Amino acid sequence: MNLRNCSRCGKMFNYVAGPTICEPCKKAAEEDFQKVKQYIAENPHASLKQISEDNEVTTKQIQQWIREERLMFSKDSPIQLLCENCGEPITTGRFCAKCKTNMANTLNNSFARPQQALQKPEKKEPKAGMRFLDT
Ligand SMILES: [Zn+2]
Ligand SMILES: [Zn+2]
Numbered sequence: 001m002n003l004r005n006c007s008r009c010g011k012m013f014n015y016v017a018g019p020t021i022c023e024p025c026k027k028a029a030e031e032d033f034q035k036v037k038q039y040i041a042e043n044p045h046a047s048l049k050q051i052s053e054d055n056e057v058t059t060k061q062i063q064q065w066i067r068e069e070r071l072m073f074s075k076d077s078p079i080q081l082l083c084e085n086c087g088e089p090i091t092t093g094r095f096c097a098k099c100k101t102n103m104a105n106t107l108n109n110s111f112a113r114p115q116q117a118l119q120k121p122e123k124k125e126p127k128a129g130m131r132f133l134d135t
Helices: 023-042 048-055 059-067 097-119 128-134
Strands: 003-005 012-014
Touching (some): 023 048
16 A cells, blocks of 8 residues: 555545546546636637636646646637747747757767767877876
8 A cells, every 4th residue: 555645635545656646636637627628729818817717727737737738729829838948939838849859859869978988989199198298
């Protein structure tokens, strides 16, 4: 048994895996999400505050769904999301497509780099400091 407190309702529950949230809350959160998603489709011009009030979900929860790229907003929505890296307007998530690609590349490179460094043969020439000692 792995008992934890649900991050949503605070009740103890038998934790298995994933987010620290109990089964009833997981279901309720999913229902909230579907409700909000539907609401945004029907009210593309609703503000974050409006969505939060009309659906009785916290703005924090909505923002979390946005970060998880589960909610999308149209370009003319009052909810303006900006790429956290370059400030470009985006419709979901935290970064624009360009930055996401760049970050994926950087990630790959940083994985590849240590290996490349290891494969590089050691330089045979004496170091500048040593040459100075010889003369
Ligand atoms: Zn709960
Ligand atoms: Zn960007």
